[in-house]
Amino acid sequence: MKNMLRFTLAAATLVTATAASAQTYPTKPITMVIPFAAGGPTDVVGRLIAQSMSKTLGQQVIVENTVGAGGTIAAARVAHAQPDGYTILLHHIGQSTAPSLYRKLSFDPLTSFETAGLVTEVPMTVVARGNFPAKDFSSMVQYIKANKDKINLANAGTGSASHLCGMLFQHAINTQFTTIPYKGTGPAMNDLLGGQVDIMCDQTTNTTSYIKSGKIKAYAVTTPKRLAVFPDLPTTREAGVQNFEVSVWHGLYAPKGTPRPVIDKINGALKVALKDQLVIDRFAGLGTEPVAENRTSPEVHKQFLQSEIAKWKTVIQQAGVQPE
Structure with a gap:
């Protein structure tokens, strides 16, 4: 009975401490892990978002490029990080293709993360x-x-x-x-x-x-319609090639078990960033734009990720690509 009481008290203390920590989050800089090299397209998106999110969160969001193995090294690092919101991942479509491209992963794109919101489709x-x-x-x-x-x-x-x-x-x-x-x-x-x-x-x-x-x-x-930045450039379908439409979406993730209040703060800062005129203008200059607001929620992000994993599994198998 005493042991059970101690366990109950310890659990209650942990819950209280976690709640208090979530309320004061963030109290130190946040590391945003990006799976690709500095200067690349995903890095550009991440740094724009990180700069704006820093203002909203009141703490610096520091970008760290962790490259290799198609983004899986970076994803694994975040998946195994402390679920406290101080290590987050900005990843692109590769989060949905990894299960089909690699035989062994130390994480599951769906179950090892908390989705924090979609960012853009490039x-x-x-x-x-x-x-x-x-x-x-x-x-x-x-x-x-x-x-x-x-x-x-x-x-x-x-x-x-x-x-x-x-x-x-x-x-x-x-x-x-x-x-x-x-x-x-x-x-x-x-x-x-x-x-x-x-x-x-x-x-x-x-x-x-x-x-x-x-x-x-x-x-x-490779989009269904032409781009405003290149109005004279045809789509692949207009040019006579079917089944060749793809855009590269980006999303934010935190380790599984990150408290929901922390996810909500990260998501809130993301939403502010996607309305930041500087971000909008820089995105436009790069031929992209923020996703619609109704797609920025963690729930929509998770549903989208699940559908993308299923879609790319079929595409990769039909293309005859063997997992590494």
């Missing part, structure tokens, strides 16, 4: 080196098919947005060609700019400035 662009011979997307596809043994496609590594987009591209045109994985978007883009690789499919957050400057050629966007 369109993808099919781009090529500046002196690529094709004039438009249709002739690009024809050129690739005629020269598939000579063409190479850059990506930022397994599980990256550019990897997924490139995989769908090859599947959509029913043509396989050489894929060159890099350790991040920056090195891949540098080689595209230098003409060492031919093609890349990447987020507008990474390609827009290079397209506008004429340093690379843009052939199509």
Whole structure:
């Protein structure tokens, strides 16, 4: 009886302490872990959000880039962190594809995290080196098919947005060609700019400035409708390629067991950030925008993640990709 009483008192004390901690949260800086290299598209989104959230939360949100294994190293780190709200994860679509791309994960994207809200959906662009011979997307596809043994496609590594987009591209045109994985978007883009690789499919957050400057050629966007930032750039469907529509969404996560009041504060700061005019303007310049407010709740985020995991499992299996 005494042992049970001690246990009950200890549990009550823990609950009280957790509640009190949640009420005063945050009392120190928060680490936002980003799974990809500094300067890449996900990093750009994360730093914009972190800067705005810092103002709302009254504590600095420090970005930490933890790269490798398609984002799974960063995700595992956050999944196993203390569930106190001081270590959070900003991840993209890779959170939904990891179960299909990797045989062994030390976390489950659905059960190892508390979802804290969707951030943005970034369109993808099919781009090529500046002196690529094709004039438009249709002739690009024809050129690739005629020269598939000579063409190479850059990506930022397994599980990256550019990897997924490139995989769908090859599947959509029913043509396989050489894929060159890099350790991040920056090195891949540098080689595209230098003409060492031919093609890349990447987020507008990474390609827009290079397209506008004429340093690379843009052939199509992978969205159902054209983009305001590139009104003359056709969609892949308009250009005659079906089943090649993809955008890269981003979301915030905390370790499973993070108190709901803490999640609510993180989510509240995110919502403020997505209405921040500086964030809106910077997103627009990168060819994207914040998600609609009705999609920013933790509940909607979790439902969306679940549906994306199921969708990408089918796509990856149909593409014949074997898990690593």
